Amino acid sequence: MSRTGPRLDAKKVNSELFTLTYGALVTQLLKDYENVEDVNKQLERMGYNMGIRLIEDFLARTGSGRCYDFRDTAEKIQSGFKIFLGITPTITNWSPAGDAFSLCFETNPLTEFVELPDHCLNLKYCNILTGVLRGACEMVQMEVASWFVQDQLKNDSVTELRVKYVKRLEDAIPAGED
């Protein structure tokens, strides 16, 4: 069959498919809900559902065991971003107690091709990520909270996601595990 153009790069197309699909979803949510806060909440919930499944992919691919401490967790989360989004956020701003850190993103595939219109200033466009982290960590008996401190879409120079350790979920360990 004759070609009329350059070959398409499957990885790149897939990535754009994800980015554009996410964009279409956010647009649909903004259409469905009047309140931007509700959109943020819905994105977080969807992220949670994705996170509880993604953790299985992550563990299967990396073969990593339990985390020794929260610093170890931070590095694993970083490698998770590398595997799934192809980016390496930097880990910075550790709290003195070592229970909170920031992930700084220079680039973010989710926000490629995106500009926020003025009436969406309260929209946390990437809020799905906070849900993914919460869901994934919950599956390994850890409760974390995360939120955006800086956002490139709101003219900050980087996107900064703050992650805080809340508590260890003891009850969720199945019998016979320890």
Added chain:
Amino acid sequence: MKQQAIDTKTNFPDSGEADESLFEYLHAEMVNYVLSRQPPNSKDGEEDLTPLESMGFAVGYRIMERLTREWSRFKDELETIKFICTDLWSSLHRKQVDNLRTNHQGVYVLHDHAFRLLTNIGAPNSSQYLREAPRLLAFTCGLLRGSLANLGILSTVTAEISTLPSCKFHVQVQRT
């Protein structure tokens, strides 16, 4: 699937490219979301998948704009459809459309023997999830319609499943 897992393990390009499993999970959440907003009193289990279709349209329209930027103009309708069956499909779904039929009067049937979004539900040839399966196709129908729309072809796209994970997309070109 297995091959893919090994690939990503040995070679992480730091290039901001999303893993393909992300799309599958995101798609699943979109389906859940659309279903969760169904009015409970819908008649005889009929589901309104319009939002999925329209999200697919938006994605298809935009992705085509980017993909065909460096391509020369397609000769005719058939060549456009062939582009979708070979290049677009293999980039999106790791395989080409298995069979393309047309009546040369604006009806095209794209037959995929193992459609990516259907391969992970149920055993092959089982009819267990046959009733739910159409939900997983609405987005792709819209994606096809949007892609074609960007290339100047107005159409209606429907999907048909007889046995999982095989499915057929019917493209009906609108003539004016």
